[in-house]
Amino acid sequence: MSTDAEQTAVSGEAAGSGEAAGSGESAGRVNLLGLTREQLQAFCALLGSKPFRARQLMNWLYKRGCDRFEDMSDLALGFRALLAARAEIRLPEIVSQQQASDGTRKWLLRADQSQAFEMVYIPESDRGTLCISSQVGCALDCTFCATAQQGFNRNLSTAEIVGQVWLANRELGFEPAGDRIITNVVLMGMGEPLANFRNVVPALRILLDDLGFDLSRRRVTLSTSGLVPQIYRLAQEINVALAVSLHAPDDDLRSQLVPINRLHPIAELLEACWHYIDEQNGRSVTFEYVMLDQVNDSAAQARALARLLAGHPAKVNLIPFNPYPGSRFRRSSDAAIFQFRDLLLRGGVMATVRRTRGDDIDAACGQLVGRVTDRTVVRLGSRAEAARSRVARANA
Numbered sequence: 001m002s003t004d005a006e007q008t009a010v011s012g013e014a015a016g017s018g019e020a021a022g023s024g025e026s027a028g029r030v031n032l033l034g035l036t037r038e039q040l041q042a043f044c045a046l047l048g049s050k051p052f053r054a055r056q057l058m059n060w061l062y063k064r065g066c067d068r069f070e071d072m073s074d075l076a077l078g079f080r081a082l083l084a085a086r087a088e089i090r091l092p093e094i095v096s097q098q099q100a101s102d103g104t105r106k107w108l109l110r111a112d113q114s115q116a117f118e119m120v121y122i123p124e125s126d127r128g129t130l131c132i133s134s135q136v137g138c139a140l141d142c143t144f145c146a147t148a149q150q151g152f153n154r155n156l157s158t159a160e161i162v163g164q165v166w167l168a169n170r171e172l173g174f175e176p177a178g179d180r181i182i183t184n185v186v187l188m189g190m191g192e193p194l195a196n197f198r199n200v201v202p203a204l205r206i207l208l209d210d211l212g213f214d215l216s217r218r219r220v221t222l223s224t225s226g227l228v229p230q231i232y233r234l235a236q237e238i239n240v241a242l243a244v245s246l247h248a249p250d251d252d253l254r255s256q257l258v259p260i261n262r263l264h265p266i267a268e269l270l271e272a273c274w275h276y277i278d279e280q281n282g283r284s285v286t287f288e289y290v291m292l293d294q295v296n297d298s299a300a301q302a303r304a305l306a307r308l309l310a311g312h313p314a315k316v317n318l319i320p321f322n323p324y325p326g327s328r329f330r331r332s333s334d335a336a337i338f339q340f341r342d343l344l345l346r347g348g349v350m351a352t353v354r355r356t357r358g359d360d361i362d363a364a365c366g367q368l369v370g371r372v373t374d375r376t377v378v379r380l381g382s383r384a385e386a387a388r389s390r391v392a393r394a395n396a
């Protein structure tokens with residue numbers, strides 16, 4: 001099923017706001033940060049250089065964290081001069097940063113004069129997770145999410161998506177020969193990554209490429225609210241871990257909380273998820289489930305969720321709701337959250353509770369707002385409703 005509303009959800013692509021500042025070129029210079037290995041090889045060929053130059057460039061860029069052509073000492077001087085004339089390494093600019101009492105760090109990055117987006121680093125004893133954004137704002141209008149209240153401005157470019165990981169490494173004191181600081185990357189910041197498919201997939205390729213950030217495919221997770229056609233496309237394009245924002249065990253409730261469900265109901269979404277795992281020899285899909293007091297946290301709902309997922313390659317990650325100014329939901333009690341988890345486990349479904357991190361600097365799940373001033377406030381909920389009634393009228 002594909003309707004106007006769905007088109008709207010991916011309007012960043014359709015409306016031409018995908019190619020924006022930081023993405024491609026400035027003054028005719030190509031930003032090398034957004035190029036995959038193949039694109040970089042093609043670019044080197046265009047400059048009349050050998051393909052192995054691309055390998056050297058990636059080594060400087062990603063293994064050594066170097067962003068100045070003049071410092072790339074094993075490149076011939078003539079090639080460096082050519083690069084300086086035709087290419088650039090342009091990173092998002094940091095507007096501000098904050099550190100939470102638990103060590104979580106959040107950066108506000110400039111998208112252009114008035115727009116900004118956020119990324120968050122979450123240190124843990126055995127890993128370091130960077131949570132990155134894929135859009136400035138979001139069009140999907142999930143009722144419990146702060147980013148949704150911002151409306152949608154534009155897609156981030158591949159360079160801006162990759163640039164977040166590059167910048168965070170530098171900010172966190174990455175050393176070329178030292179240990180990895182960022183071991184995991186999750187596309188769980190601002191935006192719906194599958195609505196920015198065109199820029200997100202090349203960024204994922206650079207994250208996984210052994211000449212790029214060389215991250216393990218199990219340690220790169222894309223989270224989606226459930227754009228079903230794009231889940232099928234993703235399965236064909238690239239192999240990364242998939243997380244799906246489920247949040248309800250039945251269509252009535254899910255359609256209220258996650259309006260894209262009106263276009264792609266739960267059965268359709270789950271089918272896409274199982275297909276994804278089959279295609280990729282993946283382990284399981286992680287279903288995110290925000291715990292909203294008296295909305296989706298009852299024992300009956302836990303049992304219904306277990307019936308839906310038991311026997312499938314699924315695990316559930318329960319996220320205690322993080323409030324934000326103006327939010328109309330409350331977090332479930334700890335007792336309700338742990339009862340819900342236990343009922344899932346008893347029903348044969350692996351379940352964990354996500355620890356809230358960085359909430360004292362509004363860096364927790366669903367609290368990222370960046371700065372979205374010039375927004376095209378696209379509310380998928382109302383548009384989905386309008387599209388549905390048009391279809392109903394046409395069929396009547």
Ligand code: SAH
Pocket residue numbers: 142144145146187188189191192193223224225243244245288289290319320321322323324365366367
């Ligand atoms: N748009 C994508 C990526 C966002 S990931 C998606 O929907 O999956 C961020 C996760 O945090 C999603 O599961 C989202 O539903 C959840 N979330 C949003 N608002 C939240 C809030 N206020 N408290 C807790 N989790 C929230």
